[in-house]
Amino acid sequence: VFFTPTLAKIIATLGVAFVLIFRPQGLFGRKGL
Amino acid sequence: MFLGSNLRKSWTLHIGVIILLFALQFILPAYHHGNLARIMVLACYAMGYNILFGYTGLLSLGHALFFAAGMYGMSLTVQHLGWSAGPALLAGLVAGFAVALAIGLLALRTAGVAFMIVTLMFAQAGYLAALYFGEYTRGDEGFVIQQSFRQLAGVNLADPTNRYFAALALFAICVVVSLRVVQAGFGRVLVAIRENEERTRMLGYDIHRHKLAAVVLSGTMSAAAGAAYGLLFGYAGATFASVQYSIFPLLWVLLGGAGTILGPFVGTLFMFYLIDLSSELTTAYMLIAGFALVMLTLFAPQGLVGELRRRALRWLP
Numbered sequence: 001v002f003f004t005p006t007l008a009k010i011i012a013t014l015g016v017a018f019v020l021i022f023r024p025q026g027l028f029g030r031k032g033l
Numbered sequence: 034m035f036l037g038s039n040l041r042k043s044w045t046l047h048i049g050v051i052i053l054l055f056a057l058q059f060i061l062p063a064y065h066h067g068n069l070a071r072i073m074v075l076a077c078y079a080m081g082y083n084i085l086f087g088y089t090g091l092l093s094l095g096h097a098l099f100f101a102a103g104m105y106g107m108s109l110t111v112q113h114l115g116w117s118a119g120p121a122l123l124a125g126l127v128a129g130f131a132v133a134l135a136i137g138l139l140a141l142r143t144a145g146v147a148f149m150i151v152t153l154m155f156a157q158a159g160y161l162a163a164l165y166f167g168e169y170t171r172g173d174e175g176f177v178i179q180q181s182f183r184q185l186a187g188v189n190l191a192d193p194t195n196r197y198f199a200a201l202a203l204f205a206i207c208v209v210v211s212l213r214v215v216q217a218g219f220g221r222v223l224v225a226i227r228e229n230e231e232r233t234r235m236l237g238y239d240i241h242r243h244k245l246a247a248v249v250l251s252g253t254m255s256a257a258a259g260a261a262y263g264l265l266f267g268y269a270g271a272t273f274a275s276v277q278y279s280i281f282p283l284l285w286v287l288l289g290g291a292g293t294i295l296g297p298f299v300g301t302l303f304m305f306y307l308i309d310l311s312s313e314l315t316t317a318y319m320l321i322a323g324f325a326l327v328m329l330t331l332f333a334p335q336g337l338v339g340e341l342r343r344r345a346l347r348w349l350p
Contacts, residue, residue, distance in 0.1 A: 006165045017154035
């Protein structure tokens with residue numbers, strides 16, 4: 001086990017939040033489409 | 034002249050409410066006395082929420098993070114660093130301010146539904162962090178703040194009378210700050226952003242800066258309520274960072290009236306006693322509370338104070 005489940009949840013939650021913030025068009029979406 | 038008389042009326046009303054709450058301290062029985070102190074502190078939380086939701090039109094689902102930042106900023110410095118109540122309260126405020134600034138800078142890059150989701154996720158990450166660092170925060174179980182630490186300028190805050198006055202003082206500060214903000218140019222720009230963001234931008238206002246200031250003010254006020262709650266009631270726990278505590282202020286503000294100064298207080302008072310009284314009658318008290326909420330939403334969609342403003346008192350801020 002690399003992470004405790006709680007730490008894994010924190011990292012996953014923050015990861016998704018940062019995708020929404022910095023890539024609002026989605027991970028593979030392109031700007032302006 | 035007309036504007037001046039409205040201004041006078043609104044100050045008279047709000048100061049009148051504060052005086053009424055002061056007078057109630059002498060006549061209320063102990064049980065309601067304790068409840069009202071709690072309601073006043075929670076109303077400050079709701080008032081902070083209202084700056085962002087009611088006046089700026091930004092729906093956050095993560096305000097528990099700010100409340101908890103204030104609470105932990107205060108309680109952890111007391112518990113682990115042995116700080117006294119004054120500096121600890123300040124630490125709570127600074128923690129709330131810093132968290133609100135960071136969240137504002139990040140979350141305001143998004144808009145609409147994404148803003149709601151991002152704030153919810155940050156709050157959830159905060160809640161999980163409180164659990165993760167359970168060694169210090171004691172997680173869901175929380176910890177009690179020793180009575181000997183709950184002294185502010187020689188005043189024992191564990192005493193019910195002092196606690197009531199401290200809660201009232203915080204409430205009065207929040208009411209005055211909210212009123213001043215709403216009446217100032219800054220508050221009017223926030224309302225303009227709520228009503229029509231594009232038009233406000235066209236008029237030359239810096240939307241991002243105003244929204245960021247609203248998030249920081251709202252978050253700091255919520256943190257002040259969190260820090261005061263921990264100090265006055267002597268407990269800090271991760272429950273206060275949970276999603277439930279992000280939904281509460283939204284409910285209180287919606288019930289009392291979004292975009293009104295007294296709405297958050299009326300909403301908190303109403304909801305608190307609705308649950309309190311209905312739980313005396315039945316174990317299915319959430320059913321009664323839910324029914325009342327549905328009825329209010331149907332017949333008074335602008336909330337109790339909002340409805341009062343629509344029907345009679347047009348000048349209510």
